[in-house]
Amino acid sequence: MKKIYIAGFDVFEPDSIEIGKRFVKLCEEYGFIGLYPLDNVIDFNQEKNKIAQDIYKANVNLINQCDIVIANINAFRGKEADSGTIWECGYASALGKKVFGYMKKEQNYIDTFSKDETKLLNNVVVDLDNRFIEDFDYPINLMIACSVENIVFGTFEDCLKELVK
Known part of the structure; x- marks a missing residue:
């Protein structure tokens, strides 16, 4: 069976363990083995930098083992996807x-900005610091949009459904 690494900021949710169990079970139902980052065994009784290194190495090991990554690329703590998740995708x-990748809303990235957050500069939309805002008809930064196999507008399970089509 193919293995799926389950990436996303879900690991920061209060019910992250339950979320992981649910996603792993869904993987099994669709004929895959789910690899969830919080399934790693980490010794949290050591210094913070060592814990961070252990988490990093364990997650890299899971990605190395997998065949597929399914990533929650919804906005996290702002307008962009979680930076750790994006690193894992890359x-x-x-x-x-x-x-x-999966996202709840189907909209262009530029449309995530309100009128109060943008202005026109030489007929180009920029933020209030005069930095260009991408407008390539993708829901996320072009480097992610162009590197993923498919962006599914829906849920983790909707990605699984796409995989078995």
């Missing part, structure tokens, strides 16, 4: 693994 893509 790493998996560089290894030649299939990467699927």
Whole structure:
């Protein structure tokens, strides 16, 4: 069976363990093995930097083992996806693994900005610091949009459904 690494900021949710169990069970129902970052065994009774290194190495190991990454690329703590999740997607893509992302809303990235957050500068939309805002008809930064196999507008399970089509 193919293995799926389950990436996303879900690991920061209060019910993250239950979320992981649910996603792993869904993977099984669709004929895959789910690898969830919080399934790693980490010794939290050591200094913070060592804990961070252990988490990093364990997650890299899971990505190395997987065939596919399914990533929650919804906005997290702002307008962008979680930076750790994006790193995992890039790493998996560089290894030649299939990467699927899912998002709740289907909208262009530029449309996530309100009129109060933008202005026109030489007929180009910029933020209030005069930095250009991407407008390529993608829901997320072009580097992610162009590197994932598919962006599914829906849920983790909707990605699984796409995989078995």
